[in-house]
Amino acid sequence: MNAMIYKKKWPLILFLTPTFLFLTVYLYYPFLMNVWNSFNRIGGMGEASRGLNNPPYENYVKMFKDPLMSTAIKNTLILMALTVVIQVGLALILALLVDQIKFGSQFFRTVYFFPIVISATALGLLFNLIFLYDGGMLNQLLTNIGLITENIDWKDPSHFFGTLMMPVIWQYVGFYFVIIVTGLNNISTDIYEAAEIDGASGLGRIRYITLPLLHNTLCTCLILAITGALKVFDLPWTMFPGGMPLDGSWLTGTYMYYQTMEMADVDYGSAIAVMIVVLGVVISQLANYIFKEKDY
Amino acid sequence: MKKFLSLTLALACCASVFAGCGGASSSAPAASSAASSGSAPAEIRVVTSYGGDDGNRVNFENAVKAYEEATGNTVVDESATSNEQWKAQVKADFQTGSEPDVLFFFTGVDANEFIKNNKVVSIEEIRKEYPEYASNMKDGMLPASPADLKQYAVPVNGYWEGMFVNKTVLKDCGLEPPTAETTWEEFMAMCKTIKEKGYTPIACSLAEVPHYWFEFCILNQGDPSQHVEVPASATDAAGQRWAAGLNQIKEMYEAGCFPTNTLTATDADTFQLMADNKAAFAIDGSWKVGWFAGSDDAAGAVENLDDYTVTYVPGMGERKSTDIVAGLSMGYYITRSAWEDPARRDAAVAFVEAMTTDEVVNTFAGGTPTALKSGMTKPENPNSMQLAAIDMVNGATGSAPAVQDSLNATARKQLFASIKDIVTGSVKAEDAIQTALDTPLADEDK
Numbered sequence: 001m002n003a004m005i006y007k008k009k010w011p012l013i014l015f016l017t018p019t020f021l022f023l024t025v026y027l028y029y030p031f032l033m034n035v036w037n038s039f040n041r042i043g044g045m046g047e048a049s050r051g052l053n054n055p056p057y058e059n060y061v062k063m064f065k066d067p068l069m070s071t072a073i074k075n076t077l078i079l080m081a082l083t084v085v086i087q088v089g090l091a092l093i094l095a096l097l098v099d100q101i102k103f104g105s106q107f108f109r110t111v112y113f114f115p116i117v118i119s120a121t122a123l124g125l126l127f128n129l130i131f132l133y134d135g136g137m138l139n140q141l142l143t144n145i146g147l148i149t150e151n152i153d154w155k156d157p158s159h160f161f162g163t164l165m166m167p168v169i170w171q172y173v174g175f176y177f178v179i180i181v182t183g184l185n186n187i188s189t190d191i192y193e194a195a196e197i198d199g200a201s202g203l204g205r206i207r208y209i210t211l212p213l214l215h216n217t218l219c220t221c222l223i224l225a226i227t228g229a230l231k232v233f234d235l236p237w238t239m240f241p242g243g244m245p246l247d248g249s250w251l252t253g254t255y256m257y258y259q260t261m262e263m264a265d266v267d268y269g270s271a272i273a274v275m276i277v278v279l280g281v282v283i284s285q286l287a288n289y290i291f292k293e294k295d296y
Numbered sequence: 297m298k299k300f301l302s303l304t305l306a307l308a309c310c311a312s313v314f315a316g317c318g319g320a321s322s323s324a325p326a327a328s329s330a331a332s333s334g335s336a337p338a339e340i341r342v343v344t345s346y347g348g349d350d351g352n353r354v355n356f357e358n359a360v361k362a363y364e365e366a367t368g369n370t371v372v373d374e375s376a377t378s379n380e381q382w383k384a385q386v387k388a389d390f391q392t393g394s395e396p397d398v399l400f401f402f403t404g405v406d407a408n409e410f411i412k413n414n415k416v417v418s419i420e421e422i423r424k425e426y427p428e429y430a431s432n433m434k435d436g437m438l439p440a441s442p443a444d445l446k447q448y449a450v451p452v453n454g455y456w457e458g459m460f461v462n463k464t465v466l467k468d469c470g471l472e473p474p475t476a477e478t479t480w481e482e483f484m485a486m487c488k489t490i491k492e493k494g495y496t497p498i499a500c501s502l503a504e505v506p507h508y509w510f511e512f513c514i515l516n517q518g519d520p521s522q523h524v525e526v527p528a529s530a531t532d533a534a535g536q537r538w539a540a541g542l543n544q545i546k547e548m549y550e551a552g553c554f555p556t557n558t559l560t561a562t563d564a565d566t567f568q569l570m571a572d573n574k575a576a577f578a579i580d581g582s583w584k585v586g587w588f589a590g591s592d593d594a595a596g597a598v599e600n601l602d603d604y605t606v607t608y609v610p611g612m613g614e615r616k617s618t619d620i621v622a623g624l625s626m627g628y629y630i631t632r633s634a635w636e637d638p639a640r641r642d643a644a645v646a647f648v649e650a651m652t653t654d655e656v657v658n659t660f661a662g663g664t665p666t667a668l669k670s671g672m673t674k675p676e677n678p679n680s681m682q683l684a685a686i687d688m689v690n691g692a693t694g695s696a697p698a699v700q701d702s703l704n705a706t707a708r709k710q711l712f713a714s715i716k717d718i719v720t721g722s723v724k725a726e727d728a729i730q731t732a733l734d735t736p737l738a739d740e741d742k
Contacts, residue, residue: 044387044388044391044409045388045391045392047391132565133556133557133560133561133565134557134565134568134569134572134574135572151556153556153557153560155557155560155561156557156559156560160560241504242503242504242713244503244559244560244716245503245559245560245716246559246716246717246720246722247717261381261384262380262381262384262709263706263709263710263735264384264387264705264706265706
């Protein structure tokens with residue numbers, strides 16, 4: 001009976017058509033329009049084009065000369081690297097630790113996953129209070145234990161990067177944690193038991209069994225982390241609006257929003273959006289190539 | 297059975313995708329029939345800046361409630377706090393065809409785009425159908441749009457910008473609040489004393505709201521009659537005055553007049569220094585009185601209002617300290633979409649008339665300028681800050697509207713964003729002005 005379903009293609013087409021139409025209307029058409037918009041001159045959201053730029057690729061030339069765009073790309077690439085190393089790394093360590101315990105593992109899964117369910121804007125406001133210069137939690141704590149005598153401006157040029165990266169990275173550790181825990185659950189216990197009989201130590205089991213068998217899961221995390229870093233917007237925008245301090249904290253996502261919504265330079269914002277997509281595709285393909293998925 | 301199930305599910309998916317389209321088309325006749333009935337109560341969408349922590353929020357809500365009870369109409373109030381983001385949102389609403397029926401908005405160049413696109417109705421056109429519309433206002437004081445010099449908006453309360461003073465901090469520093477005679481040099485000497493005593497002289501976020509100091513530092517370079525001039529380039533007379541004004545902000549920054557974190561703090565963070573008795577001065581507008589004094593249903597941000605006052609921003613050169621920034625910069629617009637729907641037209645006109653009666657305007661104005669024929673009246677039971685404000689406005693020797701309202705929005709954002717670079721020395725004031733004037737799309741409203 002199952003074979004009959006696949007012989008007749010029309011049920012498949014019927015199932016696929018709605019999603020295809022939805023994606024065409026709400027994703028591919030807007031994306032193509034966005035590419036077209038990047039060559040036009042548009043002075044506000046919803047405004048019609050005032051004609052092609054002169055030359056049409058003007059925004060792409062401007063992008064390479066724009067020092068703030070360079071800052072945005074540099075910061076995004078650093079965020080990407082930190083995301084891959086710290087976010088996925090931390091998630092891996094936590095997942096391995098939780099996998100080792102029998103009592104309370106469900107509790108830790110919930111605790112580590114919890115930041116994901118809080119809106120990024122709410123987290124941004126929360127961290128704003130923690131890092132507040134005058135009366136903020138961190139400054140009060142450091143003052144009370146005698147580590148500082150004067151408040152520290154955690155958003156000034158010498159501190160802002162850590163202040164920006166910490167909550168952004170912390171927020172999604174739980175997301176990768178859950179993916180890796182699921183990957184760990186898929187590894188058969190027979191293999192561990194056999195390794196134990198052969199005298200493999202705890203670290204040895206992780207090195208020679210867990211990590212190789214988690215390879216594909218980690219590859220997925222890697223791709224998600226890379227593309228996710230390019231799209232980060234809400235939390236940095238809440239904590240560091242307008243690229244503060246001194247235009248140092250721009251990310252590709254926040255700079256695109258600023259150009260589009262605040263400066264009403266919709267065509268330049270569109271060009272930045274195209275750049276984000278290109279960066280995402282190129283870097284994730286590169287990562288795919290380097291960390292090829294393996295068949296076991 | 298499975299075939300039937302597959303087919304049913306697929307059709308259900310398709311139907312759900314197109315459900316939105318069907319819903320939209322079926323609602324149009326319903327709206328039309330409601331409009332044609334005429335007598336049925338109408339629902340109107342209203343956007344104003346009387347949201348958030350605006351001092352007149354409660355007054356506005358009370359006036360809306362009274363209007364709804366009197367007319368049976370319903371008001372969908374989408375008011376918010378006025379800032380650059382709100383202005384951009386209003387502009388986007390017009391561009392996407394989702395403008396409100398009544399809008400309380402700025403009357404300067406910010407409104408040019410929707411006026412040029414015929415999205416709002418002029419008072420002249422409204423008076424052809426409703427001759428009594430805005431008849432309680434002095435026609436000469438109804439603001440004319442810079443786009444075509446026609447009058448569109450009916451103003452409620454005007455505004456003034458002045459310097460709020462923390463008397464507790466000044467007392468601890470052995471100083472008296474500045475007066476009409478205080479000069480700029482004396483003011484800077486006061487700031488130095490305050491700084492040495494360990495306080496922040498001026499509560500201001502140069503990162504977020506440098507607007508007020510921008511106005512007064514430019515006013516300091518000329519007189520009120522010159523203040524309205526927008527430079528064509530950084531090298532003309534107005535451009536030179538702007539450059540000198542911006543350099544004055546830089547001098548204040550270098551002298552440590554602003555909070556340590558002025559380049560990373562929000563306006564709310566720095567204003568809190570006033571409430572916490574950590575800062576001595578802050579410039580803001582008449583709308584900020586509500587923040588200090590509170591309202592019927594909300595306490596003010598400060599413990600004792602009498603520990604604060606408002607006075608003139610000390611002046612220099614040709615500008616007297618008593619020359620202030622004030623005017624009527626906002627008013628009620630009726631949009632074209634509401635005007636062309638008979639039911640919503642009546643409701644919108646009635647709404648604006650209800651919001652601009654002498655009684656309501658006097659409730660809102662609280663001692664600020666109005667366009668009422670009956671003139672400005674003192675608020676009932678004024679608090680000490682309102683009395684100080686009335687004294688300030690009455691004692692003014694000259695006034696000019698905020699020049700930033702005459703500057704194209706894109707150029708203004710560009711210029712304000714570069715103030716942080718000017719004060720830290722990475723950009724020259726002249727270059728920042730020229731860059732702002734040359735900003736792509738900034739030529740739209742010239």
